[in-house]
Amino acid sequence: MSKKIVVIGGVACGGKTAARLRRLDPEAEILILEKGPYLSYAGCGLPYYIEGIVKEYKELMCTPVGVVRDESYFLNVKKIDVLTRHMATCIDREKKEVVAVDLELAVEKRFPYDDLVIATGGSPIKPDLPGIELGTVFTLWTLSDALAMRAAIDNGNVKRAVVVGAGLIGMEVVEALVARDIEVSVVDLLSWPLPNMLDEEFGSRLLRELKAKGVHFYGNEKVLEILGQDSVLTGVKTDQRTIPADMVLLAIGVRPNIHLAEETGLDIGSSGGVAVDEYMRTSDPNIYAGGDCVEVRHILTGKGVRQPMGSSANREGRVIADNILGRGSTFKGVLGTAIMKFFEYTVGRTGFNEHQARKEGFDPISVTVTAPDKPHFMPGAAWMVIKLVADKNTKRLLGGQIFGPGAVDKRLDGLVTAVTGGLTVDDLADTDFAYAPPYATALDPMTQTANVLRNKMEGLMTSYSPRELAAKMDRGEDCVLLDVRTEGEIKLQGKLPYENQVHIPLGALWTRVEELPKDKEIIAFCKISLRGWDALTVLRSKGFHKVAILEGGMMGWPYG
Known part of the structure; x- marks a missing residue:
């Protein structure tokens, strides 16, 4: 008898799980329940739709050959049943049934399962602020959010915008708004942008370029109220100033959608996400979970952390499908890896900075190196600043940050691989990176940085x-x-x-x-x-x- 598998959530992790299940088992009965109207879209591409780089929203839902991933696509191509606008409200673990409400018809339905996948994602945090109900106050988490925000900008009435929160989403939207000729101000409780991603030094580099683009940054300030007159947004009041605005983006963080799991009695981890083991299995052996709603293992410490990233969600979805069908795959964990384009610059990080490493019991040492990404005689050569962190006692690599107009992504991915693999500073210095003048210097920037850190660790330089x-x-x-x-x-x-x-x-x-x-x-x-x-x-x-x-x-x- 074929397995009945119900997947709650049809965007990143849910869509990946269902697709992998079908590839492995042509006979399984697979059903996706998605509360929203859109499926399997590239949420990380939303800022580029706001900017206009992505012209049509359906491009975010398409396969590489241009086929929209909607209910018909999943049914006709994947033989997967999908019900959009269906919100799961209850899981009956004893009967192994999911209760969901058809949001169009307001009708309750029940769906039996052999195995269940919870991929309910996360939701943007909305503080209890006066004026938050005004029409041009937005979050940017779903495709519907992006459609509403772009429509407001396209009508030509948004000349000044305030972004509340200087995390990844907020900063990506800053570039989009500047490209749309909108005057932008950013407000954050901390004193530099991307404070959860970068240390003070690298945050200061980004802050300098932010100001060079004409963006106003108000750090160490708290938003008290969103101001309006006659139901029209007019500004943002902080504890230090009033900032005129026609639009506000709230980008202060994301909460995992764990209500359904909690109500079902599943274990919740210390970081606030649904607790899962290395097989992405919850405390119920027939229920799996993945994506922005779960807590996973940090590779360096083994501790539970949350990493709401589309990349992690897709990796987790593959592992879930494998284990439902008995393949025994494991999810090794995360490093907090992140990367962002900011105008002509790229900034990225992985693992720990010195403060984080020390807090976790390591004895960190670091070095900062500026290096070109290719020889100076090659067209397009550009610089980057690399900070490498390692443990003094073992020389194990713990993480790093990279910033610059050069080929940051290539070096960051090399460092991610090294940290994941438990490599030492010596291992990184001796890694056989590819070399040809159009791509790199004879000693790759990562090699140079590892050598400088070795010099420092060996007492050859102060x-x-x-x-x-x-x-x-x-x-x-x-x-x-x-x-x-x-x-x-x-x-x-x-x-x-x-x-x-x-x-x-x-x-x-x-x-x-x-x-x-x-x-x-x-x-x-x-x-x-x-x-x-x-x-x-x-x-x-x-x-x-x-x-x-x-x-x-x-x-x-x-x-x-």
Whole structure:
């Protein structure tokens, strides 16, 4: 007898589970219940529909050959039954039935199952604010949200927008709104954008580029009220100012949709998601769960975490289908990997930063390196700043962040693979990355960064990250910043915002080294601090003992 499988939720995890089930078992009876009107759409593409890069919303629902994934597609191509506008309201675990309401007819229906999949996703957090009911206050989580928001922009009445929340969705929409010639302000409780993704240094890099695009950023501020007059939105009131606006996007976070699982008596994890094992099985052996509603394992700690990402949801869906059909696949976990395009820049992270690593019991050490993504003689060569974090005791890689106009994605994926595989700094330095001038430098930027971290761990160099140098300057510590760039570079790239700087080009350092005091610490830097390393060699050979390098150089300096 064929299996009866009911899937609650038909977007990322639910759609993937159903499709994988059909490929593995042509005879299974598969039913998807989806409360919304749209199926299997690319939710992460919604900001690009707002911007107009994606012209028609149906492109987000299409297969690569242009077929819309709707009820007819699932039935005719996949032999999967789908009921949209059907909201599951109850699970009878004893009878193994799902109770759902047909939202069009207001009729309750029951669906038997042998195995059940909960892929109910998440919902955007909507704070209890005065004025939140005004017509041009939006969230951006579903295709319906995107259609409403784009319609409001397309009518030409939105000239100023406030984005509340500087996370991934908020920041992606910032670029979309700027591209639509809308004046944008961002308000966040923390002091830099992407605070859950980036540390202060990398957040400051993004903040600098945000301001360069004319975006107003109001950090450390709390929204108190959305203002309106005659039912028309007019602005946003924070605890420090009033910001004029015609539209507001609430992008302050996502809650997992766990109500159905809770009411059913399934276990909920410590992070607030539905608890599942490595097989994506809940506390009921006949009920699986995946996507934005679940808690999964962090690869570095084994602790339960939530990672509401379309990539994770699709991977989880495959594992669920395999285990329903007895294949024994496991979901290894997540690293918090994320990446975002911001105008001409890309920013990404994986694993832990130093603060997170220390909190989890590691003894972290990091280094920041600025490097080109390909040789300078190749067209399109561009820079990136890489921060690599490892454990001092074991040398195991713990994570990293990358920012710049260069090919960040390629390096980030290499780092994700290394951290997932438990590689050390030495392993990464010795990895056989592909090389040809159109694609990379002879020593890949990741290789360079791993080598610099090895130098630091082995005591071959002392260095300061930009944050460490800024803190040192704020404390008034006496040192000399040695700039070994050329005059032309200084005119083009600017100077550090400190007075205690001496400029001696590297080519002149051998003959002018006596101009530097031996009783003060000398911190050398250049455009990317590669020549800073050469300067250390010169200084040490001349009897200077207190010498260090500014990590990342002038190109890696994140502050104004």
